[in-house]
Amino acid sequence: MIIMIAAVAENSALGKDNNLLWHLPSDFKRFKEITSGHHIIMGRKTFESFPKPLPNRTHIVISRQKDYLPEGCIVVENLEKAIAICPKNEDSFIIGGGQIYLESIPLADELDITRVHHSFEADVYFPEIDSEIWELTSEIFNPKDDKHLYEYTFQKYTRKK
Template identity: 70%
Template sequence: MIIMIAAIAENNALGKNNELVWHLPNDFKRFKSLTTNHHIIMGRKTFESFPKPLPNRVHIVITRQTDYKPEGCIVVDSMEKAIALCPENEDSYIIGGGEIYTLGMPFSDILEITKVHHTFDADAFFPKISKSEWQLVEAEENFKDEKHLYDYTYETYIRK
């Protein structure tokens, strides 16, 4: 299955200047637990936002740059090529950024969304989740605390 995973604000904001605009440690833990030992598909800018490749994951980077060859990554120039490299009988994750989410939406079977209950100034946005195409099947509310400045909800959508 192809699973899109993202943390998005109420206004669909993803981030600004290639960085997240919030810090939710529990969301990082969830992201790690879901994506570890799987293929992850991302754009070049998302890959470059990491201090180093994420451990125990196969990195597939989509870019138009023909000479881009980061160590330990598979580089392709389209979403179709990225998905073709993912094992058919395993979960694979599309992890961003904004343009990659838009390209990946038609290929995705499940959306794993962390909805951050706040609006942010941003330059990258998640595509609109169409209620006619996606059904919310699970929601788990989490409330702000000393480590989390905002309320947030884990939402799982399946394609109708």
């Protein structure tokens, strides 16, 4: 199954200047639990926003740069090749950035969204989640606390049949 996973603000903001706009430790922990042991697909800029490759995951980086070869990663030139590399009988995760999300939303089976209940100034946005195509199947609300400056909700969408 192809699953898009993202933390998205109320105004669909994802990031600015290749950085996240918020810090939600519970979301980072959940992301690690869900994606560990799986293939993760991302654009070059998303990969470069990490201090180092994420442990226990197979990184597939999409880049048009022919000489781009980060250590420990599989590099392909488009989304179709990235998906083709992933095992068909396992979940694979698309983790960003904005252009990769836009290209992959027609191909995804599920959306795993952390909805951050705030609006932010951004330069990268998540595509519209069309209610004619996607059904919200679960929600878990999380209040703000001493470690989380914003309320947020874990949302799961599945593609309507």
